[in-house]
Amino acid sequence: MKKVLLLVGLLLPALVMANESVHLDHAPIDPNNQASLQRGARTFVNYCLSCHSAAYMRYNRLKDIGLSDAEIKSNLMFAGEKVGDTMTVTMPKRDAKSWFGATPPDLSVQARAYANGPDWLYSYLRGFYRDDTRPTGWNNTVYDKVAMPHVLWQLQGEQTLKVQKTVDEHGHEVEKHTLVLTKPGVLEPAQYDAMVADLVNYLVFMSEPAKGLRLQLGLIVILFLGLLFIVAYYLKKEFWKDIH
Structure with a gap:
């Protein structure tokens, strides 16, 4: 497995350079x-x-x-x-x-x-x-x-x-x-x-x-985490208000 990864590592720069040498x-x-x-x-x-x-x-x-x-x-x-x-x-x-x-x-x-x-x-x-x-x-x-x-x-x-x-x-x-x-x-x-x-x-x-669906689900997850952050932030303030 290590030999395969080494070979890929050696060939990848050459492939990238080959692609860059051709006008696309x-x-x-x-x-x-x-x-x-x-x-x-x-x-x-x-x-x-x-x-x-x-x-x-x-x-x-x-x-x-x-x-x-x-x-x-x-x-x-x-x-x-x-x-x-x-x-x-x-x-x-x-x-x-x-x-x-x-x-x-x-x-x-x-x-x-x-x-x-x-x-x-x-x-x-x-x-x-x-x-x-x-x-x-x-x-x-x-x-x-x-x-x-x-x-x-x-x-x-x-x-x-x-x-x-x-x-x-x-x-x-x-x-x-x-x-x-x-x-x-x-x-x-x-x-x-x-x-x-x-x-x-x-x-x-x-x-x-599935890329389109994956991107849609990713956006929904990010929006959910954003709303959850707001709720968690104000909840944290409520729990710690007597200390701060």
């Missing part, structure tokens, strides 16, 4: 927007759940974002039989590894796997570009040499990476990377960004479905 766009998410969460859940089930599982998430938790059991079963369930089932996939891990070169990770808590999870996911899903040197034909500005193909390319279109060499303020030659949309997709760029924001919003919700 701010994810415009709203955890209180149920319509956005519902749209994100739809995108997740239609495009992500074919390869990625969410083994720690049950379909019935979608009731927390305003969906009924009937709506969940008729619109979002294509693999499970019961609303209480977890979001698993039937694709064998061995086949997935042989097809993609790596087993697709479980996405249950993916939004919490990085220091800037929502921003990382938002930038990653918008950062795919054509790269003929890669087995899938795709690469990513956030995750270089990514094994995952761009499953949303029909919606976003095809981007290419434009590299420009410039000189910074210290006189050093640096490369500036820019993504250029060379083949439009079904959605306009603004529409695609909005769809990705909804998807990331849902991934954040899925990583901790």
Whole structure:
């Protein structure tokens, strides 16, 4: 156990530095927007759940974002039989590894796997570009040499990476990377960004479905303790008034 903790301690700074070295766009998410969460859940089930599982998430938790059991079963369930089932996939891990070169990770808590999870996911899903040197034909500005193909390319279109060499303020030659949309997709760029924001919003919700309730209960507890403090303070004054 000590060796494991030591290894994590050694790797964590490197992971944080790796995240900081990549420019991340701010994810415009709203955890209180149920319509956005519902749209994100739809995108997740239609495009992500074919390869990625969410083994720690049950379909019935979608009731927390305003969906009924009937709506969940008729619109979002294509693999499970019961609303209480977890979001698993039937694709064998061995086949997935042989097809993609790596087993697709479980996405249950993916939004919490990085220091800037929502921003990382938002930038990653918008950062795919054509790269003929890669087995899938795709690469990513956030995750270089990514094994995952761009499953949303029909919606976003095809981007290419434009590299420009410039000189910074210290006189050093640096490369500036820019993504250029060379083949439009079904959605306009603004529409695609909005769809990705909804998807990331849902991934954040899925990583901790009880967060909203936990925050509400925390506020109630704090208010209760505040009222209790007032009662205890005046009670203490009443007991000690003859001494003070």
